[in-house]
Amino acid sequence: MALVGVGNCASAFVQGLHYYGIREKEEQCIGLRSLFLGGFHPKDIQVVAAFDIDSRKVGKNLSEAIFASPNNTLKLVDVPRTDVIVHKGPVLDGVGEYTKNIVRVSSLPEVNVAATMKETDAEIVVDLLPSGAVNASQWYAEEALSAGCAFVNATPVFVASNPAWGKRFEEAELPLVGDDLIDQVGATTLHKTLLKLLSMHGVRVTETYQLDVGGGTESLDTLERTRDVKRIVKTKSVETALPYKADVVAGSTDYVDFLQNKRDSYFWIKGLYFCKVPMQMDLRLSTVDAPNAGSTLFDVIRAVKIALDKKLKGVIMPISAYAFKHPPQLTPLATAEKAFADFIRENYTS
Numbered sequence: 001m002a003l004v005g006v007g008n009c010a011s012a013f014v015q016g017l018h019y020y021g022i023r024e025k026e027e028q029c030i031g032l033r034s035l036f037l038g039g040f041h042p043k044d045i046q047v048v049a050a051f052d053i054d055s056r057k058v059g060k061n062l063s064e065a066i067f068a069s070p071n072n073t074l075k076l077v078d079v080p081r082t083d084v085i086v087h088k089g090p091v092l093d094g095v096g097e098y099t100k101n102i103v104r105v106s107s108l109p110e111v112n113v114a115a116t117m118k119e120t121d122a123e124i125v126v127d128l129l130p131s132g133a134v135n136a137s138q139w140y141a142e143e144a145l146s147a148g149c150a151f152v153n154a155t156p157v158f159v160a161s162n163p164a165w166g167k168r169f170e171e172a173e174l175p176l177v178g179d180d181l182i183d184q185v186g187a188t189t190l191h192k193t194l195l196k197l198l199s200m201h202g203v204r205v206t207e208t209y210q211l212d213v214g215g216g217t218e219s220l221d222t223l224e225r226t227r228d229v230k231r232i233v234k235t236k237s238v239e240t241a242l243p244y245k246a247d248v249v250a251g252s253t254d255y256v257d258f259l260q261n262k263r264d265s266y267f268w269i270k271g272l273y274f275c276k277v278p279m280q281m282d283l284r285l286s287t288v289d290a291p292n293a294g295s296t297l298f299d300v301i302r303a304v305k306i307a308l309d310k311k312l313k314g315v316i317m318p319i320s321a322y323a324f325k326h327p328p329q330l331t332p333l334a335t336a337e338k339a340f341a342d343f344i345r346e347n348y349t350s
């Protein structure tokens, strides 16, 4: 696979490959949803190319680049030197107004991205660019098409959920999945589950909100470029958990630099139960952002490899609905989980 964007998410992902790659038994794999998926172990995932624009990452071995500033996620393991040197890609809209003092653009020449993907035999391109990098994400989707690679869009940019891109990948006979990866311990999933539970028990929820604060570069980029769209998408998604109308706000993000890559999600729920007696709930979920994407990414990459081997093309719905917040069609959690398990079972041939 080829990594596009060697930021915090890529760092946790690459560290996870080394952490789990040497483990053989399920009981040694705390924190991973599945050690084997469709016959594939994490050690079967190989990063063969990586692209970035930051001078502290470009030209460096991937094992060093993942720990370079401004990455600020946890160091989980030592990563031995790899054969992968981070290449420079075009900047396009990769740097926003708020992040221009944090990202240092490398002066090294850009490589031919599609040719590099081909030369390294990459089969799957994973887009981990900043969420505001709309043009850059689309540009890399185009390069994946030229190189004959499947495309995984972990960012909230609409690629898989845009029918035009779905058609392009279908015509090219390549798989496409996205958009916006679901976290393993996701605030939106938790919020919806709590609301569903309360309403199932007869509680009339009247008001609820979910607010996030984080300190990664991505939180700063979100604040500038994608906060509004994220708020609309998440609020709509949370509203579906209640069978009646309530005041719902979800997905507002703010940036607190000293939090580093930590994220605090605050949930407030107010409602009425038996004889309209009031109840309220005030919760905080504290996570580190980047490792929260690791387990889902492991599942997605292995499932996309199965799709490639089966010569499936266009948007792969069972993967997109299971692992992404904004797939082409929203699917209830339980249905998406089942469809994914069925997809793996039906398409896996040992």
Ligand SMILES: NC(=O)c1ccc[n+]([C@@H]2O[C@H](COP(=O)([O-])OP(=O)(O)OC[C@H]3O[C@@H](n4cnc5c(N)ncnc54)[C@H](O)[C@@H]3O)[C@@H](O)[C@H]2O)c1
Binding pocket: 004, 005, 006, 007, 008, 009, 010, 051, 052, 053, 054, 071, 089, 090, 091, 092, 093, 094, 095, 103, 127, 128, 129, 130, 131, 132, 133, 136, 154, 155, 156, 180, 181, 182, 183, 216, 217, 218, 289, 290, 291, 292, 293
């Ligand atoms: N738990 C999670 O962290 C999580 C969950 C779901 C989705 N995502 C998405 O994953 C993406 C990455 O998140 P992150 O925290 O790693 O962000 P980050 O800001 O730490 O990393 C982005 C990387 O992209 C690089 N970059 C910028 N423009 C580029 C370009 N034109 N070409 C190549 N590289 C470029 C930056 O230098 C940086 O290294 C975001 O879109 C985020 O919304 C993350």
